[in-house]
Amino acid sequence: MRRSLALLVLAGVIPIVALGGTFGALTLRSEREAVAARGRTDANLAAALVSQTLRSNVAAVEMVAQSPALDGAAPDVARFATLARRILANQQDWHAIVLADVEGRVVFGTAPVGTAAAPLAGLDAAALRRLRDRAEPQIGTFSVASDGARVFPVAVPVGRAGQVRYVIAALVPAARLERLLRVEPLAPGWTASIITPAGPALMVPRDAAPLVHTDPRPVELWMPVSGARWSIRITAPAQAFFAPVRQAVLLLLAAAALCVLLLALLGRLLVGELRQLRRRDASELQRQRMETLGRLTGGVAHDFNNLLTPIMISLEQLRRHAADAASTRHVDVAMAGAERARLLVSRLLAFSRQQQLSPEPVELAALVDGLMDLVEKSLTPAITMTVAVAPELCPAEADRGQLELAILNLVINARDAMPDSGALRLSVARAEPRHTAGLAAGHYVAITVSDTGSGMDAATIARAIDPFFTTKPIGKGTGLGLSMVDGFASQSGGAFVLESEPGRGTSARIVLPCSARPAVAAPLAAAAAGTSALTILLVDDDLRVRRATAEVLAEAGHAVTEAADVDEALALLATREPVDVVVTDFIMPGRSGAELIEQLRAAWPHVAVLMVTGHVEDDGALPDGVELLRKPYRGATLLAAVEQAVRQRGR
Ligand SMILES: Nc1ncnc2c1ncn2[C@@H]1O[C@H](COP(=O)(O)OP(=O)(O)OP(=O)(O)O)[C@@H](O)[C@H]1O
Ligand SMILES: [Mg+2]
Known part of the structure; x- marks a missing residue:
């Protein structure tokens, strides 16, 4: 069950995880592409703006290079200085204007450009060579001016008569370019840099951490700046594309967890249903098993009853005519054995729900009270007993004698379960169906x-009510106690409930239906009033039973006529002298004892009837108001039953 549940959850989880993985990967890719596209746009724009700025600076410096102050064989420095200062006064964007020779040595510089002797900062030898040889303007690299400002030179050649004679450079503050890099507001964590051949020269924001390549890698886009040997680099942190993906994956995981939870819930429900179904199947199986066992034991018990009747009756006869004490002893032993067999058979019949019950309204408080003596006697002194009877209970509809037997059975079981000491509680209360x-x-x-x-x-509780199931040593228990109690309770329209926990104790409950009739007091033992000789018609198909029974009746002084079936009995009734009592078996080949009684009631209503039964398939088939005697019986019981039948008829 647990494995199926795990498989069910797994079956739900795998597609969700696969779906989540695919979805995550796709989102990651598209987010990365979106970030790259934006970076590319930013880099393009920045590169265009920077190159535009550089171009206009170059154009401006080229204008300065046209100055006539530089036309002569030697430069007119004073004149150039005046011009330069005037230009700087108007051109706020420049930091300084420098005039240098083709080797880069400063000839003149507006303040505050370094020393006149120092080579022009930011223009290396290669740049100077390109400038000189190709007469091409050069954008230099970044340096820090003497007043701390970061600048870069925009240098143009000063050519006269087809020859480069000087270099004029405007030192442009880097701050101007910073503004251009920021033209498109950067998202948090993004950086824009200008990379020169000497390395990264300018980065916004200024305090951005240096680029660290993490996993997943950040997005990096490069764009060359035309007119300079620079590039614009835009970087976006991995976070930029990873955060939304993480969010999506988290959302998906939450959904998956919810799905798993729902699946688990569904699985639990299913497992519960299945368990219930299995339990129902098991109890149905148990019912069928009990029914089969019941039919089997009922059949066996019936045959044994028929066998025991002549045995018991004959033993009684034997005892009566025993010649000596030794024979009497032997017969007594045999009688005791037969009596034990009778008890066994009656318990078997009880289990198979086929015993003859005489339900009557029983006041349980009184019944328990009456049983106390017996119960106390059957317990050991180390067992304490409490009795609790709820007030105002309805009388139960049950066979008094069998109920007493059932309670005693339970008490004895409880006693056996507490060999050292313990507490027994007997309670009577209302029960909810x-x-x-x-x-x-x-x-x-x-x-x-x-x-x-x-x-x-x-394992024990599952089999406790099975007939012959016992955990007691051989000779100590028959294993029929609880089977009898269960059979009795069910046959009475109630139920038997056994609850137990190892080491904790047991509670055994007999539930019985309330009686609709008022309770009657326990019957007093029937007065064994001697009856005068009776004429008795004995009907039984079993020859041995019939013979033994007839003998007992004849010995008691009654006149007995025997019939083997209903037809023969009716014929005898019609032809012979009138009879006082008809003693008849219930189930016989051909017509049953019930049919005989029906005929008797119609034609000979004054005749008393005693019905002998060994096996009662269906209580409903028994005619009402007929005295019953259960097989096997002893002679004395038979005679008492005949007398009771006569008394009943006489009422
Ligand atoms: N109160 C109890 N506590 C513990 N186990 C019990 C209790 N009642 C019954 N049992 C168990 O159930 C088994 C069957 O009980 P049951 O009354 O049917 O037969 P028994 O007591 O063994 O024999 P018998 O009743 O014929 O003398 C017992 O052997 C015992 O193992
Ligand atoms: Mg028992």
Whole structure:
């Protein structure tokens, strides 16, 4: 179950993760492209603006180079100085104007350009050579002027008569270019730089951290500046394209987590359903198993009853006519064995829900009270007992004798579970049908026997009510106690509930339906009033049972006529002298005892009837108001039942 659940969740997670991965990768790519496109635009624009600026500066310096002060064999420095100062006064953008020879030595410089002897800063030998040889303007590299300003030279050749004679350079403050780099506001973390052959020369923002190549790599775009040997470099941090992707992936992960949660929830629900289904299947299987077992044991019990009846009756006869004490002892031993067998069979019948029950309204408080003596006797002194009976309970509809037996069975089980010491609690209370499986709607009462004994593990509890299941040593338990209790409770329209935990104790509850009738007091033992000799018609298809029964009746002084089936019985009734009592088996080949009783009631209503049953398939098939005797029976019980039938008819 746990594995299927994990597989279900995995089946849900894998597509989500795959989808998330693909989505993340695609978003990453498109974000990266968008960032690159913007960087490219910025770099283009900056490069265009810078090159435009450089061009106009070159044009301006070229104008200065036309000055006649430089026409002579030697420059007219004083005149040039005047011109330069005038230009600087108008051209605020320049930091200084410098006149140098073709070797770069400063001939004149407006203040504050370094010393006159120093070579023109920012123009290296190669640049000077290009300027001299190709008569090409040169944009120099950045340097710091004596007053601390960062400047770069825009140098043009001064040519006269086809020969370069001087160099004029305007030192342009770098701040001018900074403004151009910022023309498009940069997003946070982005930088724009001017890269000269000597390396990065200018970067905005000024305090930007130097570029570190992290993983994922930042985006970097380069654009050459025409007219100079510079490039514009725009960089965007990895964060620029990674942050939105991370956001998207986080969102997706959250969605995936939600999906997994939902799937897990769904899985749990499914597992719950399946478990319930399995439980239902298991309980249905258990019901079928019990039913089959019940039918089997019922059949066996029925046959045993038929076998036990002649055995018990004959033993009784034997005992009566026993010649000596030794024979009496032997017969007594045999009788005790037969009696044990009878008890066993009756428990089997109880389990198979086929025992003959005589339900009546039973006041449980009184019943428990009456049982106290017996219960206390069956417990050891180390067991403390409490009894709790709820007030104003309805009477239960049940067979009094069987109920007492059932309670005693539970008490003995509890005692056996507490060999050293413990507490037993016997309680009677109302029961809610919805708390117990298999109960129809209605009112119920429950008798609960709980103990603080050894308890049962799951395997034991699952089999506890199986007939012949016992954990007790051989000879100590038959394993029929709980089967009898369960069969009795179900046959009475109630239920039996067993709850237990190893080491914690057990609680066994018999739930019984409330009776609609008022309770009656426990019947007193039937007075064994001697009855005068009766004429009895005995109907039973089993010859051995019939013979043994007839013998008992005849011995008691009754006149007995035997019939093997209903037809024969009816024929005898019609032809012979009137009979006082008909003792009949219930199930016989051909017509049943019930049909015989029907005919009797119609034609001979004064005749008393005693029905003997060994196996009752269906309580409903039994005719009402007929005295019943359960097989196997002893002679005395048979005679008492005959007398009871006669008394009932006489009422
Ligand atoms: N109160 C209890 N505490 C612990 N285990 C119990 C309890 N009641 C029943 N059992 C277990 O269930 C088994 C079956 O009980 P059941 O009453 O059917 O037969 P038994 O007591 O073994 O024999 P018998 O009742 O015929 O003497 C017991 O052997 C025992 O293992
Ligand atoms: Mg028992």
